[in-house]
Amino acid sequence: MNPFTYERASDASAAIELAKGNAAARYLGGGTNLVDLMRETVERPDMLVDVTGLPRGIEPRADGGLLIGAAATNTALAADSHVRRHYPLLARAILAGASAQIRNMATVGGNILQRTRCRYFYDNAAACNKRQPGAGCDARDGFNRYHAILGASPACVATHPSDMCVALAALDATVHLDGPTGPRSIALAELHRLPGDRPDIETELKPGELITAVELPPLPFARRSTYRKVRDRASYAFALVSVAAALDIDDGGVVRNVRLALGGVAHKPWRASAAEAALKGRPANAESFRAAAEAELAAATGLRDNAFKIELAKRTIVAVLGELTGDDA
Amino acid sequence: MNFTINGQSVEVEADIRSSLLDLLRNSLGFTGTKKGCDQGACGACTVLVDGERINSCLALAVQYQGRSITTVEGLGSDGALHPLQQAFVEHDGFQCGYCTPGQLCSAIGMAREIERNVPSVVTADLTAASVTVDETELRERMSGNLCRCGAYNGIIEAISETLAETSASQTPASSHERARA
Amino acid sequence: MSMQSESANTRPGRWQPAVTQDPMLHKHGALGQPVSRIDGPLKVQGKARFAAEFPYDGLCYAALAFSTIARGRITALDTTAAEAAPGVVLVMTHRNAPRMKAPSLMMSSPTAAGASDLPVMQDDEIHWNGQPIAVVLAETQEQADHAASLVRADYAPLPAVTSFDEAKKSPRQLDNLLGQPPVVEIGDAEAALKAAAVQVDQIYRTPRHNHNAIELHAATVAWTGDELRVHDASQLLDLTAGQLADIFGLESDKVRVSSPFVGGGFGGKCLWDHQILACAAARLAGRPVRIMLSREGVFRIVGGRTLTEQRVALGASADGNLDALIHTGIAAMTTHNSCPEQFTFPARHLYAAKSIRLAQEVADMDMLANTFMRAPGESVGTFALECAIDELADKLGLDPIELRRRIEPETDPTSGKPFSSRHLIDAYEKGAERFGWDRRSPTPRQRRDGEWLIGMGCATATYPYHRFPGGAARIRLTAGGQVTVSTAVHDMGMGTATAQAQHIAARLGVPLNQVSFEYGDTTLPRGVIAGGSTQTASIGGAVIAATEVFVEELLKLAGNDSPLAGLSLAEVETRDGGIGHRDDAARFESYESILRRSGRDELVCEADAPPPAEMEAFSMHSYGAQFCEVRVSEITGEVRVSRFLGSFDAGRILNAKTATSQFKGGIIMGIGLALTEETNFDPRSGRIVNASLADYHVPVQMDVPAIEILYTDIPDPQAPMGARGIGEIGITGVGAAVANAVYNATGKRIRDLPITLDKLM
CATH class of the missing domain: 3.90.1170.50 (Aldehyde oxidase/xanthine dehydrogenase, a/b hammerhead)
Incomplete structure (x- = not known):
């Protein structure tokens, strides 16, 4: 780990002031990913600005939505009674991630900004365009079971590892930012980028910008929602494929509205817009679900080790929607 | 840096890069807390911070100044084993004993989470007023602590027994935490 | 202090391996009791210093x-x-x-x-x-x-040769396989296979593994x-x-x-x-x-287990007798190590066959030296062999346990030696009854719970008995009656210290709380390694020898004024904190009395274990029957082990609690071998890619059901204490039991480990 200086910020403006103009400064949340990457010398900040003292409240909004302070821990968010009642897919997504210990440490802001777990990204001896632009990508023809089947580029096939973000993408969450040029907001679905030819630039954050809060709009039908994560062991593993879904069916058994997002398949949490469009107005049955899944995965391409994820994603989508159809929750 | 460790106030000079784990082990001699991966993937380093379980390997010590930290050394009282420690011995909840301090701290943190009605991914009803503790709940909640010797059954038996014996009003907290409460 | 170095094992009363039995073979006392680990309190308090x-x-x-x-x-x-x-x-x-x-x-x-x-x-x-x-x-x-x-x-x-596919184009024949011939041929197995009424001929692959002790x-x-x-x-x-x-x-x-x-060690x-x-x-x-x-x-x-590619071919008559048993294959290795991953060992003694061909080669690669990892050879060898046996049973329309009953050999099928003690079919029958094997449908895909297909499988576990020569033990008796036995052996969590304390208490006839067992330091008498499930028996051999010297010394000290006067080693036994005539309860004197009368503060005796002649005379192995129930998602291919039972025949069990833990631990590592574990070696660079516990998936708590353990507890007459080792047998057969259960659930045979969900979709 490279040496650094440490500062603890009392509020967002103090944090921004501390980091301003320093490209090698990093905001430190729970540290569960950043500290690991620093130890591997993949991240080499010269300054850490501790932002765990920033607001961590989880407050219902008058419109029925929710405002979540970026320093709220993953556990706090998953255990929040409003989240459990109104956004169960979010609670389940968070709880499917990592371990209880890590969820107790990790913050909402940090979870959003965690970096890929591609082993070639972690190994300084490997070629990685994300770690070292222009170096090449050892994952593309290497061990790529956990890699992207959607939206990948010749430069990078890494995936975003967050479970929570998949639910946030499905919920149309807004991310509130603050930075040297002032506060602004961005849809979570637009915060993370596809790799293109610059996989090292992972988000739309500008230099020095900080996530201060995440806002969930009201979504009454999200009470009928869930998250399913498929992985290589029964717990404590990253997703091969995950599906966050909320389903609204009318009395005639027709899909009135649906939210669907995928994890483990792309460089960003993948909002399944094509599948959603294909489902709306269709009968809520296995045939429609399969057609929607096919529509979403039509553009998917497999690599040596991960081609199975295309079919796995389709099946998991169908299963999750089927589960929500049968469930009276 | 200042910490309260097992009820005792300590002040220590440390490298800014030091993890809470290395600080405990190398600077303070609390070697009961173990290092198994140094990357949050095994749980051997689990300690309690203000009663919550965390992976001390991923925690920069500097970030935890002023906090109250409980390690395995702080679980028992006056030389007597904590009931959970005793249950681990009885149920053979370990073989080599290396992951054990982390398992113990994790289980104690877990008991508090259950008491606070924190759900897990296998909790069927997220809106229930309390967690229904069964073996599946315990196994999922303890999955952040690897045991390569494979003492998993004994660990669950020990925890189940201890949870059952601990009345609803009493968390199996560590002795100094009980003393403070 | 008396030193005993001559190998005068022919004197009356001495244990002569392969000729006489350990005198305590039928003595119980503290032996076998579920005593909690002696070092448990230290470990749970974080006071055990690593x-x-x-x-x-x-x-x-x-x-x-x-x-x-x-x-x-x-x-x-x-x-x-x-x-x-x-x-x-x-x-x-x-x-x-x-x-x-x-x-x-x-x-x-x-x-x-x-x-x-x-x-x-x-x-x-x-x-x-x-x-x-x-x-x-x-x-x-x-x-x-x-x-x-x-x-x-x-x-x-x-x-650099970093691709196994390249490396195996130039196979190397080893001179020997851990001292055994690398090729065993009885009859013309290939011809017998061709002529057989029913045939199975398959390739099985197992990947690299790492020990990953925590x-x-x-x-x-x-x-x-x-x-x-x-x-x-x-x-x-x-x-x-x-x-x-x-x-x-x-x-x-x-x-x-x-x-x-x-x-944790596991060979690493x-x-x-x-x-x-x-x-x-x-x-x-x-x-x-x-x-x-x-x-x-x-x-x-730190090297791990190497990868293997194995062929198992079985030719059988319609009534389920083996005409041909072929187990061959190749493992990756380096030119600078000595671990060939002896996967053909199980087939040398498990089943009777009219013709047998066993051969294995290695493919040299430029890589970190591979090494011994829990049940080297047997863990992956039983995967191939026991899957093939299951495939044969299926083809024959026979219950897989019934097939094993029909091919149970009378004597070791390749060495011809008598078995010292073999109760494999007993283990199967007890396990089957307890597990509810009769509820298994012989036809796959017959049980389901929603999206989950449910199946059962079984497989044979086996691991050789081995006793290393060269170990010594020292017994120290104090005037207060405290006994300390010392030898530079190891307790990596196997429960050595606890089981040996029980052993010594039983052997010398003293209460457990008066016994200390010293280990873990080279200043102690030379110890054996902790490997190959050999340590318990090897310590036993040394303690037997030391006990003989101890008794002879005490008889000398007792002299002519003792009720023991004139008695020899062959006529006495240790009991009740002293020495007594075997057939005369009245002729007895306590250790304390002998020391007191002879004016000694202590007696210290040390001896070397006698050479392991029993291994030359007998085919000595532990056996077991592994039973597994799995649930397989028809949607995602995810596999969950929902029930597991191991029924073992491993000789005398010295401590019911720690032994059960050992068996379970092996089974859990076997579940990892079956379902999740694989070291990814990048053939382009020769570099291990998943060099972390986040990416190398050992089983977590959620992967492991409540496991049930049975054991025959039948002492092996040729082994010290009647005990064969138990550290490794638990992992053997597990890969096959899981794979066979997966087949029973889904109708799919997976012959490449690990059984990841993509292989079942």
């Missing part, structure tokens, strides 16, 4: 830099930034490392402990991707780690002049001391290695480069050194 936890004044911390190519030469090594980094005490490379002899390969001599015989940091040659190229010592671990990250190397790569490999080392002190995490103390003495040119008594607690906690490098750097720096590998470091420099 290798990296010994403080020294002036201690410095080590960190390693690793090569990034598989083969070639270092052309430039820039250590200036590392040397200039804060806190750095020393940067050691091949340029300034002390000259050291290369380790000798394990088993090549009585003191050889090398996992490889490559020289350690003596030249610019690179032999594998991940080889240490520099050691940094610094005042803190953080400083050492940082400085190690600043070491820069350039290489001139040489062509304790990182570590050592704390200190020199005092020419004396070397090593606090190690070791399962071969005396070999390590001897090998280090050899490497550094010291008298063997100048090296002391201790390892009272080991945080042997002598690797890190201890040697720590000793070398400590000598160079003139300061004590602590080295604790990172998890990545463990993957880079």
Whole structure:
């Protein structure tokens, strides 16, 4: 780990002031990913600005939505009674991630900004365009079971590892930012980028910008929602494929509205817009679900080790929607 | 840096890069807390911070100044084993004993989470007023602590027994935490 | 003190292996009781001190830099930034490392402990991707780690064989397979296979595995002049001391290695480069050194189980007798190690067949030396063999247990030797009844719970009995009646200390609370290694010998004024805290009385174990029947082990509690082998890609159901205490039991481990 200086910020403006103009400064949340990457010398900040003292409240909004302070821990968010009642897919997504210990440490802001777990990204001896632009990508023809089947580029096939973000993408969450040029907001679905030819630039954050809060709009039908994560062991593993879904069916058994997002398949949490469009107005049955899944995965391409994820994603989508159809929750 | 460790106030000079784990082990001699991966993937380093379980390997010590930290050394009282420690011995909840301090701290943190009605991914009803503790709940909640010797059954038996014996009003907290409460 | 070194094992009353039985074979006492671990309280309080936890004044911390190519030469090594980094005490490379002899390969001599015989940091040659190229010592671990990250190397790569597919084009036939012939042929098995009424002929593949004990490999080392002190995490103390003495040119008594607690071994906690490098750097720096590998470091420099490609071909008559049993294949290996992964061993003794062909070769690769990992050979060999047996049962329309009943041999099918004790079918029958095997449908895909298909499978477990010669034990009796037995053996969690205390209490007829068992330090009488499930029996052999000397000494001390006067070893037994005539309850004198009357404060006796003649005369193996129930998602292919039962025939069980844990631990590692574990070796670079516990999936709590253990507890008449080892048998057969259950659930045969969900979609 490279040496650094440490500062603890009392509020967002103090944090921004501390980091301003320093490209090698990093905001430190729970540290569960950043500290690991620093130890591997993949991240080499010269300054850490501790932002765990920033607001961590989880407050219902008058419109029925929710405002979540970026320093709220993953556990706090998953255990929040409003989240459990109104956004169960979010609670389940968070709880499917990592371990209880890590969820107790990790913050909402940090979870959003965690970096890929591609082993070639972690190994300084490997070629990685994300770690070292222009170096090449050892994952593309290497061990790529956990890699992207959607939206990948010749430069990078890494995936975003967050479970929570998949639910946030499905919920149309807004991310509130603050930075040297002032506060602004961005849809979570637009915060993370596809790799293109610059996989090292992972988000739309500008230099020095900080996530201060995440806002969930009201979504009454999200009470009928869930998250399913498929992985290589029964717990404590990253997703091969995950599906966050909320389903609204009318009395005639027709899909009135649906939210669907995928994890483990792309460089960003993948909002399944094509599948959603294909489902709306269709009968809520296995045939429609399969057609929607096919529509979403039509553009998917497999690599040596991960081609199975295309079919796995389709099946998991169908299963999750089927589960929500049968469930009276 | 200042910490309260097992009820005792300590002040220590440390490298800014030091993890809470290395600080405990190398600077303070609390070697009961173990290092198994140094990357949050095994749980051997689990300690309690203000009663919550965390992976001390991923925690920069500097970030935890002023906090109250409980390690395995702080679980028992006056030389007597904590009931959970005793249950681990009885149920053979370990073989080599290396992951054990982390398992113990994790289980104690877990008991508090259950008491606070924190759900897990296998909790069927997220809106229930309390967690229904069964073996599946315990196994999922303890999955952040690897045991390569494979003492998993004994660990669950020990925890189940201890949870059952601990009345609803009493968390199996560590002795100094009980003393403070 | 009386020393016994002659091998006068023919005197009446002495245990003669293969001729007489251990006199305590039918003596129970504390033996077998579910005594809680003696070291349990220390471990649950965090007071058990592991290798990296010994403080020294002036201690410095080590960190390693690793090569990034598989083969070639270092052309430039820039250590200036590392040397200039804060806190750095020393940067050691091949340029300034002390000259050291290369380790000798394990088993090549009585003191050889090398996992490889490559020289350690003596030249610019690179032999594998991940080889240490520099050691940094610094005042803190953080400083050492940082400085190690600043070491820069350039290489001139040489062509490297890093693809198994390439390597197996040039197979190598070994001279021997751990002392056994590499090829066994009885009759013409290929011809018999062709002619057989029913045939199975399949290829099975198993990947690389890593031990991944949770304790990182570590050592704390200190020199005092020419004396070397090593606090190690070791399962071969005396070999390590001897090998280090050899490497550094010291008298063997100048090296002391201790390892009272080991945080899991499984074959991995042997002598690797890190201890040697720590000793070398400590000598160079003139300061004590602590080295604790990172998890990545463990993957880079501590070898694991190699990969195998195995063919099993079975030819059977319609009534389920084997006409042909063929088990052949190839494993990846290096030219500088001694671990061939003997996967054809189970087929040498498990089943009767009219013709047999067993042969295995190795494919040399440029990689880190592979090594012994829990049940080397048997764990992966039983996967192939026991899947094939299940496939044959299916083809024959026979219950797989019934098939095994029909091919149960009378004597060892390849050596012809009698079995010392074999109750495999007993184990199957007891296990089947308890598991509810009769509820299994012989046809796949007959049980379902929603999306989950449910199936059952079984497989044979087996692991050889082995007793190492060369161990010694010392018995010390004090006037107060306290007994201490000492030998430099290991407790890595197997429960050695507890089971041996029970053993000694039972053998000497004293209460458990008056017994101490000393181990884990080379200052004690020479011990055997903890490997190959051999330690218990090997200690037993030494303790028997020491007990004989102890009794003879006491009889001498008792003299003519004792009720024991005139009695010889053959006429007496130890009981009730003393010695008594076997057939005359009245003729007895307590240990304390004998010592008191003879004016002695203590009696100390030491003896070497007699040579393991029983292994020459008998075919000695442990057996078991593994039963597994799985649930397989028809949607995702996810597999969950929902029930597991292991029914073992491993001789006398010395401690019901710790033995059950040992069996379960093996089974759980077997569940990992079956479903999740695989070391990803990148054939382009020869580098291990998933060098972390996040990416190498050992089973977590959620992967493991409540496991049930049964055992026959039938003493093996040829083994000390009647006990065969139990450390490794638990993992054997598990891969096949799971795979066979998966077949029963889904109708799909998976012959490549691990059984990941993509293979079942």
